[in-house]
Structures are given as structure tokens and as C-alpha cells.
Amino acid sequence: MTTAHEIEVYIRFAETDALGHVNNTSYFLYFEEARTKFFKEILPERNKNLSFILASIKCQYLNQAFAGQTLRVCTNVLKVGTKSFTMSQTILSPDTGITIAEAEAVTVCFNYLEQKTISIPERLRLKLENHLIVGPIY
Amino acid sequence: MTTAHEIEVYIRFAETDALGHVNNTSYFLYFEEARTKFFKEILPERNKNLSFILASIKCQYLNQAFAGQTLRVCTNVLKVGTKSFTMSQTILSPDTGITIAEAEAVTVCFNYLEQKTISIPERLRLKLENHLIVGPIY
Amino acid sequence: MTTAHEIEVYIRFAETDALGHVNNTSYFLYFEEARTKFFKEILPERNKNLSFILASIKCQYLNQAFAGQTLRVCTNVLKVGTKSFTMSQTILSPDTGITIAEAEAVTVCFNYLEQKTISIPERLRLKLENHLIVGPIY
Amino acid sequence: MTTAHEIEVYIRFAETDALGHVNNTSYFLYFEEARTKFFKEILPERNKNLSFILASIKCQYLNQAFAGQTLRVCTNVLKVGTKSFTMSQTILSPDTGITIAEAEAVTVCFNYLEQKTISIPERLRLKLENHLIVGPIY
Numbered sequence: 001m002t003t004a005h006e007i008e009v010y011i012r013f014a015e016t017d018a019l020g021h022v023n024n025t026s027y028f029l030y031f032e033e034a035r036t037k038f039f040k041e042i043l044p045e046r047n048k049n050l051s052f053i054l055a056s057i058k059c060q061y062l063n064q065a066f067a068g069q070t071l072r073v074c075t076n077v078l079k080v081g082t083k084s085f086t087m088s089q090t091i092l093s094p095d096t097g098i099t100i101a102e103a104e105a106v107t108v109c110f111n112y113l114e115q116k117t118i119s120i121p122e123r124l125r126l127k128l129e130n131h132l133i134v135g136p137i138y
Numbered sequence: 139m140t141t142a143h144e145i146e147v148y149i150r151f152a153e154t155d156a157l158g159h160v161n162n163t164s165y166f167l168y169f170e171e172a173r174t175k176f177f178k179e180i181l182p183e184r185n186k187n188l189s190f191i192l193a194s195i196k197c198q199y200l201n202q203a204f205a206g207q208t209l210r211v212c213t214n215v216l217k218v219g220t221k222s223f224t225m226s227q228t229i230l231s232p233d234t235g236i237t238i239a240e241a242e243a244v245t246v247c248f249n250y251l252e253q254k255t256i257s258i259p260e261r262l263r264l265k266l267e268n269h270l271i272v273g274p275i276y
Numbered sequence: 277m278t279t280a281h282e283i284e285v286y287i288r289f290a291e292t293d294a295l296g297h298v299n300n301t302s303y304f305l306y307f308e309e310a311r312t313k314f315f316k317e318i319l320p321e322r323n324k325n326l327s328f329i330l331a332s333i334k335c336q337y338l339n340q341a342f343a344g345q346t347l348r349v350c351t352n353v354l355k356v357g358t359k360s361f362t363m364s365q366t367i368l369s370p371d372t373g374i375t376i377a378e379a380e381a382v383t384v385c386f387n388y389l390e391q392k393t394i395s396i397p398e399r400l401r402l403k404l405e406n407h408l409i410v411g412p413i414y
Numbered sequence: 415m416t417t418a419h420e421i422e423v424y425i426r427f428a429e430t431d432a433l434g435h436v437n438n439t440s441y442f443l444y445f446e447e448a449r450t451k452f453f454k455e456i457l458p459e460r461n462k463n464l465s466f467i468l469a470s471i472k473c474q475y476l477n478q479a480f481a482g483q484t485l486r487v488c489t490n491v492l493k494v495g496t497k498s499f500t501m502s503q504t505i506l507s508p509d510t511g512i513t514i515a516e517a518e519a520v521t522v523c524f525n526y527l528e529q530k531t532i533s534i535p536e537r538l539r540l541k542l543e544n545h546l547i548v549g550p551i552y
Contacts, residue, residue, distance in 0.1 A: 017432070
């Protein structure tokens with residue numbers, strides 16, 4: 001059983017562009033904020049022995065968004081590997097139910113002090129698996 | 139035969155984050171600047187009947203970059219479809235030759251006046267094909 | 277009598293810089309968000325005959341802020357002129373009570389259709405005066 | 415005798431907003447880039463004993479700018495105090511000669527290791543005075 005982690009973001013005027021809508025680069029701000037809060041929730045006591053490095057992110061732009069809107073960002077876990085895990089992130093308009101953008105982000109566990117990638121700690125693995133999506137998602 | 143379109147970008151201090159390096163969201167600014175200049179070069183006379191909408195972008199983060207560096211962004215064409223085309227974009231450090239990040243961006247041709255996707259105009263298709271990579275790239 | 281307009285902003289990791297704190301440019305995002313919401317509150321039904329153009333803004337940086345914090349932005353009106361008005365904006369840490377930054381922003385009323393500055397409409401003037409600070413503020 | 419320090423900046427599409435022009439917050443990116451390069455030029459060998467902290471900045475918006483433009487940012491020194499100095503920064507369109515925005519930025523010398531403000535080092539004072547504007551500037 002899984003429940004998506006959800007946050008709401010207010011779309012700032014500065015995050016739009018001259019086409020009148022939210023600029024393609026701004027969505028990554030929303031995805032990063034959601035991942036950060038997700039990590040804070042599942043691992044509030046994280047210390048400097050465990051950092052998260054973004055290895056890759058792919059965003060698909062499905063519908064436009066506009067200044068002044070409040071959007072919802074839902075974050076789930078798609079896959080848990082040995083040293084890395086993959087998150088699925090969806091941005092929706094709560095008012096219309098329309099999906100604005102979808103991302104897939106791969107994050108690697110890293111020890112900054114030793115400057116090397118590390119295995120996902122067992123405690124984190126359990127938390128991630130609680131947010132794992134089972135079955136088809138789209 | 140193909141030559142990559144190349145630009146240089148200066149890394150601003152504001153584009154770094156508290157980990158001391160360039161934030162993951164900043165790379166999309168560099169990729170967008172490179173695509174914009176690429177479009178301007180191959181189609182300087184573009185009018186409002188032809189807009190480019192980003193359908194998706196995937197970025198892989200390979201090495202860190204830092205404030206004050208000047209990086210090179212190389213843009214090529216990977217695939218030309220009916221209404222959309224795919225670009226390959228690479229960010230390198232010209233000093234070390236190290237690849238910092240790689241992106242793949244899918245762009246759709248769009249007519250804003252009629253609010254619909256359109257086929258790639260023939261003149262643009264020829265220009266894109268001049269930047270098409272042939273053979274294996276990585 | 278006056279009550280400041282208040283909003284809370286979450287400090288994103290992308291808004292920090294390599295010095296480990298919030299970058300000087302990011303504060304203007306928070307000030308803009310607060311002004312936008314202030315305008316929305318006092319004039320929810322604003323149409324295209326009335327735009328607000330920022331004529332100047334001055335920010336004083338008093339203390340550092342960091343990723344993950346939630347800050348409060350308070351907006352008041354300092355002065356109401358004929359065509360422009362001046363707002364005072366303060367960013368505080370609600371946890372410590374410490375002031376992080378203070379701004380003074382001058383906004384001009386503008387009619388985009390006619391492309392000219394206009395007098396502050398009477399209805400807006402009354403709303404602005406409700407948020408006018410009387411007496412010494414600092 | 416004085417010569418302004420000058421850089422050119424390309425206006426990115428992401429730096430515009432839904433009003434079709436450069437967003438008010440983006441100008442601070444250009445001013446920061448110019449100050450950073452100015453410091454690099456006058457003090458290339460600066461080490462960690464000397465940091466520059468922005469104490470305040472005021473920007474006046476005089477004319478609009480648009481995506482794809484290349485603007486010039488000129489930086490001069492207005493005043494050299496004991497621990498701080500004031501810079502004047504102007505953003506112009508090289509094509510039209512029109513002034514887009516003007517800023518005044520106060521910077522304080524700081525020793526991060528000892529976490530305290532320090533007097534302007536003599537060597538820096540001389541460099542700053544070479545860029546000091548004499549006489550009326552506006």
C-alpha cells in the first residue's frame with residue numbers, strides 16, 4: 001500500500017516567461033522542493049554521512065501552467081536499487097485535476113566526507129519501499 | 139557531415155547552491171540558452187506562425203561545475219520526425235575536456251495563432267538535418 | 277490602524293548559493309511574491325486597465341537565511357502619491373524573530389492598453405491607505 | 415581618471431516574465447555577474463581572508479528589456495569608506511544607447527574565518543579608487 005507524498009507550490013510571476021506561461025526551467029524548482037520535503041519527511045534526522053545526489057531527471061511537459069496558480073506536486077518511488085533509487089513526480093492542478101508535468105528522477109546515495117557513492121542505508125530503504133508504487137501507474 | 143552548434147556560458151554565483159556547486163536546476167538555463175541561439179542561427183527569420191514547444195527534456199549529471207567557470211554547450215540534432223525533433227546537448231569544460239552534463243530535448247513545432255501542432259516546415263527540416271548526428275555518439 | 281499583510285515562504289535549496297546561504301538575488305523573488313499576493317488581496321477583481329510597474333526597489337541585507345527555513349514576509353504601505361505608492365517589506369524568521377532583510381519598493385500605476393502611467397484609482401487608494409503605516413517604523 | 419568596468423550579458427528567455435519583458439528580479443543576476451567579474455579583475459588573487467558581503471542594493475527600472483538582447487553592464491565605484499564601498503552599476507542597450515536600469519550597491523569587507531567585518535585592505539583600496547567616479551554622474 002502506498003500514499004504519494006504531496007506538497008503545494010504557488011507559481012510566482014518571476015517563474016513565467018514571455019510566452020505567458022511557466023517557463024520550462026521553473027518546473028525543476030518545484031520538483032526539487034518536493035524531493036527535499038519528501039527526504040525531510042522520511043528521514044528527518046539525516047546527517048552529513050548521507051547526501052543525495054541527483055543523477056538524472058527527465059521532465060515531460062503535458063499542459064501549461066500560469067502565474068498565481070497553486071499546483072500540487074506528488075512524489076512516489078518507482079524503483080529502489082543498491083545505491084540509487086528512482087522517484088516519479090507529478091505536477092497537477094488541484095482545481096482541474098489536469099496533469100501539468102511528469103518527471104522521473106534518479107538519486108544516488110553519497111558520503112560527502114569520504115567522497116564516494118554508498119549503498120542505500122537499510123533504514124532509508126524501508127522508508128522508500130513504503131512509497132513504492134506497485135502495478136501500472138499511468 | 140555535421141558540426142555541433144556551440145556556445146559558451148559563464149557560471150553565475152547565483153546559479154550555485156549550498157553544496158558549493160552548480161544547482162541541478164541551473165543546467166536547464168544553459169540548455170535553453172543554447173537551443174534558443176541554435177534556433178536563431180538556423181532560422182533567423184522565424185515568425186509567429188512557427189513556435190517551438192519543449193515536449194520533454196532529460197538531463198544526466200556527470201560531473202560538478204562551479205561559479206566563475208566558463209562552460210561550452212554543444213547542440214546537435216538526434217532525430218527529425220514529422221512534427222517534432224530531438225536534440226542532443228552536451229555541457230563540457232573547455233579547460234579540462236570533462237563532460238559536465240548531457241541532455242536530450244524533444245521539441246514540437248507549434249502554430250500559436252491556430253493553437254495547434256504543425257509539421258516541421260521543409261526549410262527547417264533541411265537545416266535540422268544539417269546538424270543531424272550520424273552514427274554512434276556516446 | 278494598520279495590519280501588515282503577511283505571507284510565509286519556504287526557502288528552496290536552489291535559492292541558496294555556494295556561500296551556504298540564500299543568494300542576494302533570491303530575496304527579490306520573495307518580495308515579488310508578497311507584493312503579488314498583497315495586490316490580489318486588496319484588489320481581487322483587477323483588470324487589464326490597471327497594471328503595477330515596479331519603478332525601484334532597495335533591499336538591505338541584515339542577516340543570513342538558509343535552505344529549508346520558512347520565513348515571513350510582511351508588507352505595508354509607506355506612502356501613497358498621485359500615480360505611485362511606496363511599500364515597506366520585511367522578511368523575518370518566525371522562529372527567532374530575527375529580521376533577515378528589509379525592502380522599500382516604489383510601484384507605479386500603468387494602463388497597458390494606452391501604454392501610459394495613470395493616477396491611482398480611488399478604490400485602490402482607499403485600500404492602500406488601510407495598510408499605511410503611521411508613525412516611526414524602525 | 416576613471417574607466418568603467420564593462421561586461422555584456424545575453425538576456426535568456428527564462429529571465430523574462432508573462433508581461434513579455436525581463437522580470438524585475440533578473441536584473442540582480444546581471445548586477446551580481448558584473449560585480450563578480452569586477453572583483454576578479456581588480457583582485458584576481460583574492461583568498462579566503464577577504465570576502466565581499468552585499469549590504470544593500472537599490473535598483474531603478476528605467477526601460478524594459480527583452481529576451482535575446484545583449485546588454486552592457488557598467489560598474490564604477492561611487493564611494494570608498496573604511497570597511498565598505500559603494501558601487502554604481504548601469505545597464506544599457508549598446509544598440510540604442512538607452513539606459514535600462516541603474517543600481518547602487520554597498521559591499522562590506524568580511525573575514526569568513528574570523529566571522530567579522532574588516533577594514534578595506536590597502537591594495538584593494540587603491541584598485542577601488544582607480545574606478546572612483548569624480549564629479550556628477552547623472
